[in-house]
Amino acid sequence: MTYPLYLAHINDTHSHFDASLLHFHIQLDGEHYQIDAHCGGYARLASAIKQQRKQAQQQGCPSLLLHAGDSFQGSLYFSQYKGKANARLLELMAPDAMTIGNHEFDLGNAPISQFIDQVSFPVLAGNMDLSMEDQRKTLPLSNHNNLYPYQAEQQRASYLLKDLAEGVKLAIIGITHDQMHNIGCPDPDCQFIDAISCTQATVEHLHQQDIKHIIVLSHLGYQGDVALAKAVPGISVIVGGHSHTLSGEFRHLGLPESAMGQLWQQGCLILHAGKHAESIGLSRLEFTADGKVVKFEGGVQFLLGKQWHARQNDSLVSGKIKARIAEYLAQSEGLRYQAEDQQIQEIISQDYRPAIDAMRQQVICQVARPLAHTRLPTKLLPQGSEISPLVCQGFYQAAAATRPTDFALHNAGGVRVSLKAGPLTKADICGRLLPFEIAIVSYQLEGKYLAPLIEGAINNATNNGVQGTGDGSFPYFYKLRYHYEPDAKQGQRVTQIELHSDAGWQPLDPQRHYRGVSSAYTLAGKEGYHALLNSYEHQDLGMSMSDSFVLFAQQQASLG
Incomplete structure (x- = not known):
């Protein structure tokens, strides 16, 4: 039967x-x-x-x-x-x-x-x-x-x-x-x-x-x-x-x-x-x-x-x-x-x-010139993506509205396309540029963890001494800069970390506790970002990556 x-x-x-x-x-x-x-x-x-x-x-x-x-x-x-x-x-x-x-x-x-x-x-x-x-x-x-x-x-x-x-x-x-x-x-x-x-x-x-x-x-x-x-x-x-x-x-x-x-x-x-x-x-x-x-x-x-x-x-x-x-x-x-x-x-x-x-009809702002997105820096774009730092700036603005914030971080793979000159619609942002509806989160992190955070992400993105998961992990920042030496000994490749404040660019204090903001995906320590697992005092900002960029772009006369 x-x-x-x-x-x-x-x-x-x-x-x-x-x-x-x-x-x-x-x-x-x-x-x-x-x-x-x-x-x-x-x-x-x-x-x-x-x-x-x-x-x-x-x-x-x-x-x-x-x-x-x-x-x-x-x-x-x-x-x-x-x-x-x-x-x-x-x-x-x-x-x-x-x-x-x-x-x-x-x-x-x-x-x-x-x-x-x-x-x-x-x-x-x-x-x-x-x-x-x-x-x-x-x-x-x-x-x-x-x-x-x-x-x-x-x-x-x-x-x-x-x-x-x-x-x-x-x-x-x-x-x-x-x-x-x-x-x-x-x-x-x-x-x-x-x-x-x-x-x-x-x-x-x-x-x-x-x-x-x-x-x-x-x-x-x-x-x-x-x-x-x-x-x-x-x-x-x-x-x-x-x-x-x-x-x-x-x-x-x-x-x-x-x-x-x-x-x-x-x-x-x-x-x-x-x-x-x-x-x-x-x-x-x-x-x-x-x-x-x-x-x-x-x-x-x-x-x-x-x-x-x-x-x-x-x-x-x-x-x-x-x-x-x-x-x-x-x-x-x-x-x-x-x-x-x-x-x-x-x-x-x-x-x-x-x-x-x-959403397809709602123009958020104008893009003044073509903005290129590349995951890794190239000869044509030695600083890498022209868009990812702007996304970070949107994260920063959302976080700074609730409490003092020191830096914003985003992984390159979270941005999906370049932007052409002309009107930028809400559909362009939510459907093409930042299509993953992932929350952005504010957190505290001791300064000593920033170097391993940056190095881990870049090593993963470039397969430098590790078997990486792809170049989407490459990090972009707002109000933070650094030097990465790929041929240095592993664990010592990131130096000269500086953060920008009202007093200008200041050297990293490894003992100080900084407030950062990034996506919940990155904060989970994936793809080389394991140092972020040392973060604490997390605050969900109640908006997604695309939400924050829409608010940021609305306040700009134009992008680029």
Whole structure:
């Protein structure tokens, strides 16, 4: 006897409520064509989910909709609404469960706490330990009835139980990234247990309860899921996210890079559904009595609108050729024409998009000349980025409005584009220049830690004596300058640190305690900034990086 289940899953939707313009590449009758098509968006996701639920109901089968994390960030909708629109729209889709991704913590714990308040569906993070959480917080996480965190006393995850068949239970365990403090910005009192050991303890507990049908809803990334499946026997399915991987074969659409074939690892089926609400996993599974998946039908689908264009050598095609292409697309695996759900579409159009359109029209200031952004200094730009110091100045202005501040710091990777001359809109700032909605934080730091802070960041950015994580860690400052000697002995490369005050440039006093301001991401000690872990007296300034730059730019006659 087998037990059927209809499964819909999404991940890394990143506030892409509207459809995304994608470019597929096909070979047809020996000719190459580029297909430009708007795919996905929340209205098409909702429509596809409703159809699958109806199909499952007609067949008397259970169905699930699972979200594998990273609903937050990624678009102007998040810049504007900070998760409130995400909560409302996902609530209408009614997931059976969602796990928490790293980007849910980019603004600390408060926005994800508000999000969980605003939804009724279960939010799973079975390896997130809240046992030491400060209950005096305005928005603690641990008091939510629909949150399933780590159970410290039992040393295992909370889990969700669903009926798979009469007398047969299916368990859903939510596991988020256990290196969250290295890749996200959770509050210090929010800890994360090793994903493998937590999952193993929970699966063993479920087996003791004679529950053998187990889905792990994961935000570990594809390779993390493979490692989890290898290490923990007894998982039926892993539904994952974080790495933006596509499960399935998409070479016929010109999408080979992020696609992985359907993978069974140690008898466990691993499924990922891409990114940005462009696609959705829609499948029908059959389980044996001992929890093994023995039948899998369906897979990841890109949800197309009816309007698309075909090009050959940059020229639009039409007529019989376009009709032939339309026939090919209709028969292609991984593509599905999908109407939009009218309720979702109307809410986006009427309640949320007007503010986004206004951001595109709202001119903040003029850029007097082109301003270049480079992560590292170059021959043409020996001082490096022309924009990052301005961003630091915006940080400084926001912090100095509340208390005396000595310097501002930002990592080069937090700035994303150069700026051309002309009007600079709010959409340009929030959607392109500083698209990551990450909080800025004021803090105290003893002077002796500034040299290792600067050296650690530059060593990481330039792979100088360390295996770095990329040049995005290169530091930029406002009211601080220094000399870096790359050939000096490690630990002695930064000298001549000076800070600017009313008295002019003054040498660093290693014993003095200075007040700095930077993003919560940098303050977490990532990518060479480990010396910032010695900071204290943190004050969240109640605004994001882009918020501070908007306020700064509004007060300038022009930039550049």
